[in-house]
Amino acid sequence: xxxxxxxxxxxxxxxxxxALLWLLPYAWMVSTSLKTLxxxxxxxxxxxxxxLNLSAYSDVMRAMxxxxxxxxxxxxxxxxxxxxIAVALPAGYALAKLRFRWRSLAxxxxxxxxxxxxxxxxxxxxxxLADVSLINTMTALVLPFGVSAFxxxxxxxxxxxxxxxxxxxxxxxGASELRIVYGLLAPILKxxxxxxxxxxxxxxxxxxxxPLVMTTDEAxxxxxxxxALLxxxxxxxxxxxxxxGNVALSAxxxxxxxxxxxxxxxxxxxxxx
Amino acid sequence: xxxxxxxxxxxxxxLGLLTGCGRGVPPGRTEATLWFTYGGRNREVLExxxxxxxxxxxxxxxxxxxxxxxxxxxxKLRTSIAARATPTLSHVVGEVIPYLAEAGxxxxxxxxxxxxxxxxxESLGQxxxxxxxxxxxxxxxxxxxxTPIAYLNAPVFxxxxxxxxxxxxxxxxxxxxxxxxxGSDATRFGFGCPIDWWFWTALVGQAGGKVVEDDGRITxxxxxxxRALELWKAMVNxxxxxxxxxxxxxxxxxxxxxxxxxxxxxxxxxSTAFLKYxxxxxxxxxRAAPLPQGRRRAVPTxxxxxxxxxxxxxxxxxxxxxxxxxxxxxxxxxxxxxxxGYLPVTRGAIERLKREGHYDRHxxxxxxxxxxxxxxxxxxxxxxxxxxxxxVQPRLESAxxxxxxxxxxxxxxxxxxxxxxx
Amino acid sequence: MSPGLxxxxxRDPLLLLAPTMVLLAVFFFYPLLSAAYTSLFDWDLxxxxxxxxxxxxxxxHESGELSHAFSTTLRFSVVVVIGSMALGLGLxxxxxxxxxxxxxxxxxxxxxxxxxWVSVALLWLWVLDxxxxxxxxxxRGAGLTPRSWLGDPGLALYSxxxxxxxxxxxxxxxxFLAGLQDIPRALYEAAALDGAGRWSRFWxxxxxxxxxxxxxxxxxxxxxxxxxxxxxxVMTQGGPVQSTTVFVYAIYEQVFMNLRVGRxxxxxxxxxxxxxxxxxxxxxAWRRREAAR
Numbered sequence: 001x002x003x004x005x006x007x008x009x010x011x012x013x014x015x016x017x018x019a020l021l022w023l024l025p026y027a028w029m030v031s032t033s034l035k036t037l038x039x040x041x042x043x044x045x046x047x048x049x050x051x052l053n054l055s056a057y058s059d060v061m062r063a064m065x066x067x068x069x070x071x072x073x074x075x076x077x078x079x080x081x082x083x084x085i086a087v088a089l090p091a092g093y094a095l096a097k098l099r100f101r102w103r104s105l106a107x108x109x110x111x112x113x114x115x116x117x118x119x120x121x122x123x124x125x126x127x128x129l130a131d132v133s134l135i136n137t138m139t140a141l142v143l144p145f146g147v148s149a150f151x152x153x154x155x156x157x158x159x160x161x162x163x164x165x166x167x168x169x170x171x172x173x174g175a176s177e178l179r180i181v182y183g184l185l186a187p188i189l190k191x192x193x194x195x196x197x198x199x200x201x202x203x204x205x206x207x208x209x210x211p212l213v214m215t216t217d218e219a220x221x222x223x224x225x226x227x228a229l230l231x232x233x234x235x236x237x238x239x240x241x242x243x244x245g246n247v248a249l250s251a252x253x254x255x256x257x258x259x260x261x262x263x264x265x266x267x268x269x270x271x272x273x
Numbered sequence: 274x275x276x277x278x279x280x281x282x283x284x285x286x287x288l289g290l291l292t293g294c295g296r297g298v299p300p301g302r303t304e305a306t307l308w309f310t311y312g313g314r315n316r317e318v319l320e321x322x323x324x325x326x327x328x329x330x331x332x333x334x335x336x337x338x339x340x341x342x343x344x345x346x347x348x349k350l351r352t353s354i355a356a357r358a359t360p361t362l363s364h365v366v367g368e369v370i371p372y373l374a375e376a377g378x379x380x381x382x383x384x385x386x387x388x389x390x391x392x393x394x395e396s397l398g399q400x401x402x403x404x405x406x407x408x409x410x411x412x413x414x415x416x417x418x419x420t421p422i423a424y425l426n427a428p429v430f431x432x433x434x435x436x437x438x439x440x441x442x443x444x445x446x447x448x449x450x451x452x453x454x455x456g457s458d459a460t461r462f463g464f465g466c467p468i469d470w471w472f473w474t475a476l477v478g479q480a481g482g483k484v485v486e487d488d489g490r491i492t493x494x495x496x497x498x499x500r501a502l503e504l505w506k507a508m509v510n511x512x513x514x515x516x517x518x519x520x521x522x523x524x525x526x527x528x529x530x531x532x533x534x535x536x537x538x539x540x541x542x543x544s545t546a547f548l549k550y551x552x553x554x555x556x557x558x559x560r561a562a563p564l565p566q567g568r569r570r571a572v573p574t575x576x577x578x579x580x581x582x583x584x585x586x587x588x589x590x591x592x593x594x595x596x597x598x599x600x601x602x603x604x605x606x607x608x609x610x611x612x613x614g615y616l617p618v619t620r621g622a623i624e625r626l627k628r629e630g631h632y633d634r635h636x637x638x639x640x641x642x643x644x645x646x647x648x649x650x651x652x653x654x655x656x657x658x659x660x661x662x663x664x665v666q667p668r669l670e671s672a673x674x675x676x677x678x679x680x681x682x683x684x685x686x687x688x689x690x691x692x693x694x695x
Numbered sequence: 696m697s698p699g700l701x702x703x704x705x706r707d708p709l710l711l712l713a714p715t716m717v718l719l720a721v722f723f724f725y726p727l728l729s730a731a732y733t734s735l736f737d738w739d740l741x742x743x744x745x746x747x748x749x750x751x752x753x754x755x756h757e758s759g760e761l762s763h764a765f766s767t768t769l770r771f772s773v774v775v776v777i778g779s780m781a782l783g784l785g786l787x788x789x790x791x792x793x794x795x796x797x798x799x800x801x802x803x804x805x806x807x808x809x810x811x812w813v814s815v816a817l818l819w820l821w822v823l824d825x826x827x828x829x830x831x832x833x834x835r836g837a838g839l840t841p842r843s844w845l846g847d848p849g850l851a852l853y854s855x856x857x858x859x860x861x862x863x864x865x866x867x868x869x870x871f872l873a874g875l876q877d878i879p880r881a882l883y884e885a886a887a888l889d890g891a892g893r894w895s896r897f898w899x900x901x902x903x904x905x906x907x908x909x910x911x912x913x914x915x916x917x918x919x920x921x922x923x924x925x926x927x928x929v930m931t932q933g934g935p936v937q938s939t940t941v942f943v944y945a946i947y948e949q950v951f952m953n954l955r956v957g958r959x960x961x962x963x964x965x966x967x968x969x970x971x972x973x974x975x976x977x978x979x980a981w982r983r984r985e986a987a988r
Contacts, residue, residue, distance in 0.1 A: 011789065012796060014789075015789060015790070015796075015797075016800070018786070018800065018804070019799065019800040019803040019804065021861075022803045022804050022807055022861070022865075023803050025818050025819070025822055026806075026818075028818075028821075028822065028829055029818055029821075037554065038556075040827070041531075041534055041535055041554070041556070044535075044826075044827030044828075044832075045828075045829055045832040063312065063316075063339075064339070087714045087715055087718065088715070090711035090712070090714070090715075091712050091715040093711060094707075094711040094712050095712075096699070097699050097700055098699055098701075098702045098707065098708045098711075099699040099700065099701055099702070100702060100705075100708040100709075102708075102709075103699075103708070106712055106716070109716070109719060110715065113719060113723045114974075115967070115970050115971060115974055116723045116724075116726075116727060116967065117918075117922050117970075119922050119924060119946065119966070120726070120727070120730070120963050120966060120967050120970070121722065121723065121726040121727070123726075123730060123946070123950055123959055123960055123963060124725065124726035124727075124729035124730050124960075125722060125726050126352075126355075126356075127355070127740075128721075128725070128726070130355055130356035130357065133356070133357065133358070135352070135358055136356070143718070146714070146718040146722070147714075147715050147718040147719055147722070147723070152715065164699075164700055168700065171703065177703070177707055177710075177711065202809060205811075206810070206811030206812065206813075206814075208811065208812060208924075208925045208928075209924055209925065212928075213352070213950075213951070216340065216349040216350075216352055216356075216358070217338070217358070218339075224811050224812075224813040224814075227813060227814075227817070228813050228817070228929055229312075229339065229341050229345075230312075231817065231820070231929065237527050238313065239821055239827075243817075243818075243821065245817075246814050246817045246818060249810075249811060249813065249814050250810040250811070250814040253809050253810045253811065254806055254809065254810060256809070257802075257805075257806060257809040258802075261802060264809070265805070265869055268808075268866060268869050268870070269869050269870055269872070269873035344952065347952075348951035351740060351741070351951065351954060352740075354741055376741040376742050377741075377742070378741055456840075457840065517846070524931075524932065524934075528825075531827075535826065537826060659953060662952055662953060663953055667936065667937055670934060670935055670936040670937075671936045671937075674846075674847075674848050674935050674936050675848055689758070
């Protein structure tokens with residue numbers, strides 16, 4: 001596939017321009033976060049801060065227990081991803097490898113849940129959890145996401161290509177079904193599981209909607225929620241503080257992305273099965 | 274598998290517990306949580322007062338939690354009531370208090386010690402804030418109370434030899450003459466004001482009307498309502514001297530402040546709450562002025578009242594009451610008012626400020642206090658917040674930003690209001 | 696589907712599926728039924744619910760709220776789906792090569808997909824600020840009169856759509872890249888031997904072979920755009936003049952701002968119905984394609 005009609009140089013210049021469309025907003029965010037309020041009021045669009053002023057960052061730290069939010073968010077995303085995999089492995093195994101009467105129905109039920117996103121579920125789930133006093137708990141943030149239709153589907157598809165003979169051999173050795181699932185098949189599926197783990201972790205780490213409607217308490221507040229609160233000050237937006245918070249929110253995600261780009265890209269493109 | 278899931282869960286739970294415990298309530302004290310809904314400067318002042326209270330005694334520990342702006346905080350409060358996980362104390366905008374009171378979620382305060390003897394200024398407390406408020410069980414105490422006032426960019430006004438407008442005609446005239454344009458792009462608007470129900474209510478009052486009649490009929494001021502809305506429309510569309518700020522709720526309020534600070538508007542109407550914030554952050558001298566009169570002078574009161582939630586335990590409520598009494602001592606009431614711009618809520622506080630010459634030194638602080646003499650009470654109406662949110666507010670926006678006819682949108686709103694009551 | 700193994704005990708498959716099914720029942724199917732039931736009541740979360748029959752649906756319909764939420768969501772979705780797919784496909788075609796530079800550009804574009812919606816919303820709220828924003832300054836610098844991107848009722852929804860495209864274009868780019876890499880090189884070589892030009896090769900080889908990817912990307916971005924909430928919540932709160940009140944935001948507002956849980960549930964039911972129709976249409980498209988093969 002050669003493109004002789006356009007010079008590669010011109011193509012690269014255009015591509016660089018496009019990349020800047022994505023990178024400049026980040027630069028703008030960092031630059032704003034290093035300014036002071038008078039600077040922003042006076043010359044909001046000055047590309048560079050007058051000096052290296054970190055006061056916005058200390059303002060963020062003073063306004064909220066950001067480390068605590070960070071910890072909550074990480075625990076929540078981790079718990080969800082682990083739980084999803086733990087639940088999806090045996091289900092995927094039953095759906096891919098075992099012959100039983102309700103298999104098709106069970107499969108359809110799992111896939112059908114793709115149709116019932118959080119935005120459809122939250123009102124009844126909220127009242128349900130409120131009835132059992134679980135609002136404002138990690139449980140309310142984690143348990144409703146225990147099943148991932150996508151994860152179950154992904155694991156099932158991956159298991160289809162594992163030869164039956166492997167499982168039969170394990171059975172002959174006297175391994176229990178659970179042992180087969182977690183001890184034998186999980187290691188074989190490692191690439192799929194890693195990809196799915198990353199996908200799920202990033203998704204829930206970034207989630208705003210569910211924590212917004214399920215929590216009111218600082219003890220379980222997550223980072224996206226806390227950072228969004230920075231904007232709702234009531235007096236006047238302090239953009240340098242909001243952007244400092246935004247750096248704190250997006251930098252870890254970008255860092256994880258930089259480190260795991262290959263796996264993450266695979267996780268995303270593996271959706272196109 | 275179940276074992277693994279459980280393990281993952283206990284891990285999550287344990288971590289959650291671990292982190293939840295880190296709030297540092299000293300042993301032996303009753304903890305009462307307090308939800309508050311503003312950030313920035315006003316937040317700092319409140320946290321300072323809470324800190325003062327926590328060190329001043331050894332029985333109670335108040336944990337103050339930020340919940341976003343008024344609108345978001347209210348959503349959170351309702352959520353917590355439904356989930357029966359309420360804070361002990363919160364402060365709530367006046368429009369919603371009748372609803373919460375009628376729903377039975379607010380603790381009546383009459384039986385608490387000295388509840389009716391705090392020396393509260395009548396027009397700021399329950400008695401004067403609502404029609405017939407004094408005849409009902411006491412469910413709220415005033416906290417950050419305000420009236421809308423005008424803020425002027427003093428040097429700009431002085432350079433033109435203009436003074437604060439005292440009538441609607443003058444308002445239009447002054448706004449027009451202070452608007453500056455380069456081509457069709459306005460570089461400075463004469464006037465700015467959030468397109469918000471609160472300011473519209475002020476205009477309705479000035480035009481001689483009431484949003485809800487004393488018998489509960491939702492008239493939206495009839496003709497007065499139309500005149501109020503048409504004033505804005507004329508200033509935005511005909512005179513092009515008023516900057517319609519984008520966004521809703523506090524987006525619009527914040528934007529109004531930013532426009533004023535950056536010199537993009539020469540005069541704004543907003544709450545007295547922002548007095549100190551604007552004085553301190555403006556690179557020019559700020560002058561406060563009362564709102565002009567239409568047929569008469571009138572302003573609504575705004576801001577929030579303290580409420581205690583019924584779902585809190587007896588100990589928590591007792592603890593919360595101690596804090597409320599503390600906040601109404603002159604010392605605290607004064608500190609809050611002079612540091613933020615909100616009104617001092619007790620007679621003791623105002624008298625002391627007058628005696629000490631505070632209002633002579635800070636004439637801007639006097640504006641809201643003096644306006645109290647023309648403050649109008651709100652109706653005690655369960656549906657008031659819905660009238661505001663669902664019926665009126667979107668139609669004010671659609672008349673100003675969407676270009677719809679003022680009379681028509683208000684007729685539509687009245688019809689909806691009448692049905693909602695049925 | 697593979698024939699599979701016989702379970703050792705008849706109850707094994709059910710046990711293995713039990714956690715999934717319990718969670719599905721509690722957190723997916725029960726809520727759906729519960730929403731349908733609640734939609735028949737007037738309920739404010741605080742006091743006793745009152746049965747009102749279909750009143751909530753009638754009120755939503757009569758006030759125009761339903762059709763407004765529907766048309767807002769639909770317009771938003773159309774712009775987002777077409778915009779992000781066209782951009783994603785174009786970028787995939789341009790970046791389907793090896794080398795550090797291409798990888799860098801791919802990474803830059805995809806990064807927006809990795810950070811949170813809240814981050815993106817806050818970032819663009821600042822860039823689009825009507826007075827102090829960078830974009831406004833650029834437009835002004837070019838000698839044009841800037842518009843209020845988020846304050847103009849005729850523009851705000853499309854500004855949000857633009858932000859959403861910025862966020863998800865990297866996703867469709869990655870999927871299209873994966874699709875492109877699956878196309879056997881030999882096909883291009885054969886087409887080149889037949890004397891096909893660049894356009895002809897695109898239309899006759901690339902486009903038809905990308906169809907499964909295209910259908911998939913279209914479906915997922917449609918669903919993502921239908922569920923848009925965070926950018927609305929952070930950037931416009933449904934305004935100005937309700938011009939950005941999309942379905943999910945309308946549901947949120949009914950529950951938490953207006954305390955009308957019954958009405959919100961009615962919206963949920965309609966919203967679910969819409970998703971169902973969309974999915975059925977998509978299934979139909981798949982079937983037709985399978986049949987055409």
